[in-house]
Amino acid sequence: QVQLVESGGGLVQAGGSLRLSCAASGRTFSSYNMGWFRQAPGKEREFVSAITTRAGNAYYAYYADSVKGRFTISRDNAKNTVYLQMNSLKPEDTAVYYCAASRRTAYSDYLSYGVWGQGTQVTVSS
Secondary structure (H helix, E strand, O other): OOOEEEOEEEEEEOOOEEEEEEOOOOOOOOOOOEEEEEHHHOOOOOEEEEOOOOOOEEEOEOOOOOOOOOEEEEEHHHEEEEEEEEEOOOOHHHHEEEEEEEEEOOOOHHOOOOOOOOOOOEEEEO
């Protein structure tokens, strides 16, 4: 199975942008649906976004309502990497962001994901 390593987190002012990357090891990356979750202190892990494996000529992306229109998920199977472009960041986006891989289709359910990265901290100052 794949192993995942996130990068790209940091400190940014409200309204700013960050791009998170999640690099996967192994040759089976393209067969996994990929997701991003986040966890703020004292809160449960929550779904942020997911992108499917290739279906015909398309990938399908899903977003939590709280990030829709601000975040964009993408993947590059040739680089074994999934990205999360985060724009118009808000202080409430502050959390540890986790990348995860799944072969199941319940994209927003963290229990569907069997492989997780170590997380990367995103802090948005007001």
